[in-house]
Amino acid sequence: MKKEQVLNPKLRFPKFELMWKQVRLENVFEEFRSGNGITSQQISEVGEYPVYGGNGLRGYTDSFTHSGEYLLVGRQGALCGNIKLVNGHNYISEHAIAGQANGENSTKWLAYKLDYMNLNKLSESSAQPGLSVNKLLRLKLVVPxxxxxxxxxxxxxxxxxxxxxxxxxxxxxxxxxxxxxxxxxxxxxxxxxxxxxxxxDWEEKRLGEVVKVQGGFAFKSEKFKQTGIPVIRISNISNNNNFIETENLVFYDTIKNDVNFTINKGDLLIAMSGATTGKSSIYNLNDKAYLNQRVGLFKRKSKSLCYAFLIQFVFSTMFKNQLKSLLVAGAQPNISSSDIESIKISLxxxxxxxxxxxxxxxxxxxxxxxxxxxxxxxxxxxxxxxxxxx
CATH class of the missing domain: 1.10.287.1120 (Bipartite methylase S protein)
Structure with a gap:
């Protein structure tokens, strides 16, 4: 009874009662091997057949080595263990492992299963991850x-x-x-x-005429805590969306005269150095937060400016293009409050x-x-x- 509980999942579709069985990966695939070598000169933007590598589509060629439904496993590099399902006539490079189920198994189901198993954890090296076909073939999995x-x-x-x-x-x-x-x-x-x-007609102004870009406070990192008032650092400015990244939030005790460094819900922030320089985020948390150094806070100083309009402008290509021309590139890109305030805005x-x-x-x-x-x-x-x- 205990063995049956281990080999059967918690959730099943009705009318399926057969016990799942444990097998080696080599017993469920008709084909499971690395693709063939192909040079960059053989790949183009057009062609009759797609070329797949470890991270998916790479280009096209006029020859193919596989046909039908295949799953691909990224074999090397950052996308080692990445799973993708492809169909039709295609060319699979040496950077991917091509797998096609035998007649007793479904290639599509095996793609979901292997993706769920996170094959990257089986990579041979941490410096340059890589998967061994022979090692994977000995891998045990439970199948219905x-x-x-x-x-x-x-x-x-x-x-x-x-x-x-x-x-x-x-x-x-x-x-x-x-x-x-x-x-x-x-x-x-x-x-x-x-x-x-x-x-x-609209009137052209400098941002500094209608807003002040407030710089942050130099909080001491050794005094960061797990509770208290959130401190928004440049790492909290998202690369992926318009809101704050909260995964690495740190906290601080109350500081005196904090009015200039307080952030409230709806405030617009901008990263002024580091990898996210020029990226903006809207502070969307309910509790107030503190502004850390190298993060800028847009503060309205003219009643002629609608703050919601400012937010949309800062996320526009017009703002980003002007900002790009002002960025100081070096070991770490950075920008100053006065640089941002010099940007033109039509109001x-x-x-x-x-x-x-x-x-x-x-x-x-x-x-x-x-x-x-x-x-x-x-x-x-x-x-x-x-x-x-x-």
Whole structure:
């Protein structure tokens, strides 16, 4: 009874009752070997057959070495153990292992299974990770019957298709927002007043005329704590989204006269040195935080500026292009408060700023909703895999 509990997963589809069995990887694959060597001169942007390496599509060629449904395992480097499913006539390079199930097993199910097993942990070296085909062939795994494999793979494929659909929808909305922002800030598209009349012409200013970029406080790292007031450092400025990265938050005791270094929800921040220099984030936590050195805080100093409009401008290509020309490249890129304040901004009347901000914020809310759905599905799928595999 104990053995059956070990070999059967917690979650199964109805009518499947056969016990899962433990086998070696070599017993479930018809083919499992490294791809063939191919030079960069043989790969082009066009061609009849795709060329796959350890990290997926590399280009195209006019010859192929594999056909049908294959799973690829990244064999070397940073993507060692990476799993990808491909189909059709293709060329697989020596940087990937090509696997095709035998008649008693499903290639698609095995792709999910091997991905779940995290093959990277079996790499031969930490300096330059690599996987041995012979070592993998001796690997033990627990498998169900072919019909149950197919049922699981079909279900997980449907989940993945839903995730991919949402990701494509998000990508299209991001592209739409980028395009419409370009038209709005270049004044190709204009809003009208509520009575239908035109707004006045925009006025060009320096950012420093309407905002102050406040630098942070030199907190002592040895006094960082696990509780207290959060300290936002440059590592908390995200490369992936518009909000704060919270995984490596540190905390501090209350400091005296902290008004200049206090961050509140909705404040706009910018990294002023390091790998994320020029990246901006909106502080989205409910509790106040402290501003660390080399992080800039945009503080409004003119009532003619709508802060929500400023946020959209800072995330626009117009701001980023000007910032790029000001960045000081060295061992560590950096930028000063005065540099940021020298950037030009075209300002419409406050009411038109509000209309632009509301319009773009609505798109942002839709993007956040899509992202939440994607992350929720990924989390749900991860939980399912833990219960559907042994």
């Amino acid at each position: 019957s072919l019909p149950e494999q197919q049922k699981i793979a079909s279900f997980l494929s449907a989940v993945d298709e839903r995730i991919e659909l949402l990701e494509r929808k998000k990508e299209k909305l991001e592209a739409y927002k980028k395009g419409v922002m370009q038209q709005l800030f270049s004044q190709q598209i204009r809003f009208k007043q509520d009575d239908g009349s035109e707004f006045p 419409p009347e406050f009411e038109e700023q509000e209309k632009i901000a509301v319009f773009l914020n609505t798109i942002d809310q839709n993007l956040e909703s899509l992202d939440s759905q994607i992350q929720g599905l990924r989390t749900w799928k991860k939980g399912l895999l833990q219960q559907m595999f042994v």
